[in-house]
Amino acid sequence: xxxxxxxxxxxxxxxxxxxxxxxxxxxxxxxxxxxxxxxxxxxxxxxxxxxxxxxxxxxxxxxxxxxxxxxxxxxxxxxxxxxxxxxxxxxxxxxxxxxxxxxxxxxxxxxxxxxxxxxxxxxxxxxxxxxxxxxxxxxxxxxxxxxxxxxxxxxxxxxxxxxxxxxxxxxx
Amino acid sequence: xxxxxxxxxxxxxxxxxxxxxxxxxxxxxxxxxxxxxxxxxxxxxxxxxxxxxxxxxxxxxxxxxxxxxxxxxxxxxxxxxxxxxxxxxxxxxxxxxxxxxxxxxxxxxxxxxxxxxxxxxxxxxxxxxxxxxxxxxxxxxxxxxxxxxxxxxxxxxxxxxxxxxxxxxxxxxxxxxxxxxxxxxxxxxxxxxxxxxxxxxxxxxxxxxxxxxxxxxxxxxxxxxxxxxxxxxxxxxxxxxxxxxxxxxxxxxxxxxxxxxx
Ligand SMILES: Cc1cc2nc3c(=O)[nH]c(=O)nc-3n(C[C@H](O)[C@H](O)[C@H](O)COP(=O)(O)OP(=O)(O)OC[C@H]3O[C@@H](n4cnc5c(N)ncnc54)[C@H](O)[C@@H]3O)c2cc1C
Ligand code: FES
Ligand code: FES
Numbered sequence: 001x002x003x004x005x006x007x008x009x010x011x012x013x014x015x016x017x018x019x020x021x022x023x024x025x026x027x028x029x030x031x032x033x034x035x036x037x038x039x040x041x042x043x044x045x046x047x048x049x050x051x052x053x054x055x056x057x058x059x060x061x062x063x064x065x066x067x068x069x070x071x072x073x074x075x076x077x078x079x080x081x082x083x084x085x086x087x088x089x090x091x092x093x094x095x096x097x098x099x100x101x102x103x104x105x106x107x108x109x110x111x112x113x114x115x116x117x118x119x120x121x122x123x124x125x126x127x128x129x130x131x132x133x134x135x136x137x138x139x140x141x142x143x144x145x146x147x148x149x150x151x152x153x154x155x156x157x158x159x160x161x162x163x164x165x166x167x168x169x170x171x172x
Numbered sequence: 173x174x175x176x177x178x179x180x181x182x183x184x185x186x187x188x189x190x191x192x193x194x195x196x197x198x199x200x201x202x203x204x205x206x207x208x209x210x211x212x213x214x215x216x217x218x219x220x221x222x223x224x225x226x227x228x229x230x231x232x233x234x235x236x237x238x239x240x241x242x243x244x245x246x247x248x249x250x251x252x253x254x255x256x257x258x259x260x261x262x263x264x265x266x267x268x269x270x271x272x273x274x275x276x277x278x279x280x281x282x283x284x285x286x287x288x289x290x291x292x293x294x295x296x297x298x299x300x301x302x303x304x305x306x307x308x309x310x311x312x313x314x315x316x317x318x319x320x321x322x323x324x325x326x327x328x329x330x331x332x333x334x335x336x337x338x339x340x341x342x343x344x345x346x347x348x349x350x351x352x353x354x355x356x357x358x359x360x361x362x363x364x365x366x367x368x369x370x371x372x373x374x375x376x377x378x379x380x381x382x383x384x385x386x387x388x389x390x391x392x393x394x395x396x397x398x399x400x401x402x403x404x405x406x407x408x409x410x411x412x413x414x415x416x417x418x419x420x421x422x423x424x425x426x427x428x429x430x431x432x433x434x
Contacts, residue, residue: 001178018178018219021206041207043350048271057271060206064178065199065221114270122251125265130254147269 003067007032008076016063023047023058026073034074034105038149045148048106048113049073055113057147074105077112088112091161099152110148111162117144118166136166173209177218184227184330188305190220191326198222198328200280201245203272228279228330236336242279242303242329249278258434259340259358263290266344268351279329285378286352287318287408288371290344292378293358297369300334308333318377337362339392339433343425345372347412354413357381357425359433365389368426373418375406384426394427 005012007030014029023040026032026049035058038046042060049058050072077086088111091097098104121132126143134140141159150158181187190196197216199205200223208214222228228243231252238257240249250265250273267273267281267290281291282302295302295311302309305328314322323329337360344356353372360367366388368381387396402422407415 018176019173019209040210042203042268042272045269045271054274055271056274060272061202061275062178062206062219065180065202065223067180110271117270122247123254123265125250125262144270147271 001064003064005063005066005069005071007071008073014063018062018064020063021059022049022061022063022066022071025063026058032073032075035109036102036105038102038106043149044103044106045110046103046106048110048148050109050113053113053116055110055147072109072112074108077108086112086165088115088161088165091164092158095157095161095164097154097157097161098150099154103148103150103152107145107148107150107158110145111158111165114144115162115166136163174212174215176209176216178221179218180221180224182224184225184305184328187220187222187225187328188326190218191328193218196220196326198283198326200243200277200283201275203268203276204280204284204286222277222279222328228328233336238334238336240278240332240334242331243277244279245274246276246278246281247273257334257336257340259337259342259360260294260334263294263342263344263358266290266342266351278332282314282332283321283323283329285315285319285321287374287377288347288352288354288356289378290342290353290356290371293342293356293369293371294334294360295332295369296378296380297340297358297360297367298334298337299367300332302329303331303333304329312380315378318375320377335362337367341429341433343429343432345421345425355418355421355425357422357429359388359426359429361388361392361433366392370422370426373407373422375408381422381426388430392430392433394430396430397423397426 036046038044040059042057047058124143126139179190195217199219199221228241230241246264246267254261302314309322339361342358344353347354355372358369368384371378383400384397402419404415404419407418409415
């Protein structure tokens with residue numbers, strides 16, 4: 001089936017079997033192997049990408065469902081023509097937000113989406129009030145990043161990196 | 173996955189038509205159906221995506237009823253019902269994780285009717301109504317056991333209507349690995365009645381705990397159910413919890429929901 005995906009600003013016209021997930025289209029058909037396959041069942045978050053700025057699990061969606069959509073993968077997070085890392089990516093390095101790195105692309109895409117949600121004033125289950133001004137307390141952060149599992153349990157570094165990039169205190 | 177065709181109609185009429193084909197199946201957010209297809213537990217000839225249909229979107233208060241479009245994502249429900257219907261917003265905000273909530277829909281969850289799904293408890297407690305492309309179905313007629321509903325082949329949930337309660341709350345005892353409810357209880361208090369919807373517990377799927385509803389209608393306080401007892405007969409039993417344990421949790425979660433209702 002003919003499908004056009006706009007990935008990191010570039011249009012790709014693909015002829016795909018309807019069964020190909022967005023994750024497999026990225027990895028196997030476009031060679032964008034940054035997005036990882038952990039569970040393939042929506043439970044680990046390793047495959048998180050942004051569709052129209054919103055984070056979703058690429059393993060739980062079919063590529064043909066995204067004809068015409070704007071997709072951002074970890075390869076597209078680096079900003080500028082020189083491909084310089086985004087502040088969030090730099091913060092992950094500064095704070096050692098990974099060990100094996102398998103969950104990292106998903107963590108980065110998810111946190112990028114999450115910071116966008118925060119900027120738009122989306123509350124979470126952990127938010128005490130609804131004034132749209134949410135500080136990234138430990139509880140808020142854990143709740144908002146609950147879809148991304150790190151098997152190496154690098155959460156202290158991941159949390160510090162996200163807080164740092166959010167402009168909050170880099171508390172550990 | 174077995175092979176299937178794919179269609180994304182732009183209107184409800186076109187979707188209804190596409191679903192008339194033999195073994196065609198609706199596709200909401202895919203958060204349940206895609207894993208099911210991967211396990212080869214379903215073999216649709218065609219998937220009809222409901223994502224492009226404007227008629228299935230929108231969450232709005234209409235007098236003392238909240239109307240939720242069948243294609244509303246859990247994330248949208250969580251955000252847009254906050255301040256209108258506290259219990260439903262709380263429930264939606266705890267389904268899965270943010271990525272699942274950005275895709276999964278209320279129509280998909282209710283059509284699937286997983287015995288541990290959250291929304292059925294809210295629909296049952298409020299005695300809400302499922303609105304489809306052809307008719308309206310009351311909660312008590314809608315749910316017909318595990319993964320079974322009153323929906324006909326090809327029928328589409330266009331919206332869900334919840335009578336707005338004065339107070340409500342949902343208490344979910346999470347199965348820690350999946351975060352699905354081991355037992356979940358939704359309590360809705362109205363001027364003249366109280367609804368108690370229980371999910372995750374019974375072998376017949378969601379149910380209204382009627383004894384508790386009566387007791388709470390007289391006295392909306394956790395103690396009102398102290399003398400009631402939930403039988404373990406007909407409760408689900410698996411490695412996560414025995415039937416007796418689930419029966420016990422029904423009462424505990426009901427009391428917590430009443431105490432927390434707002
Ligand atoms: C990691 C994870 C955690 C989860 N945790 C929870 C949880 O805690 N609680 C919970 O309740 N759920 C949970 N879910 C399930 C989630 O809520 C699903 O989104 C939901 O069950 C299905 O909605 P969907 O839109 O994705 O439907 P789909 O998967 O697209 O479809 C499911 C079924 O509904 C049918 N269908 C879809 N839309 C309609 C419609 N409008 N009219 C008629 N039929 C329709 C389809 O044909 C299919 O049979 C979880 C899922 C995942 C992946
Ligand atoms: S690979 Fe998609 S969530 Fe695990
Ligand atoms: S760094 Fe290894 S899984 Fe997160």
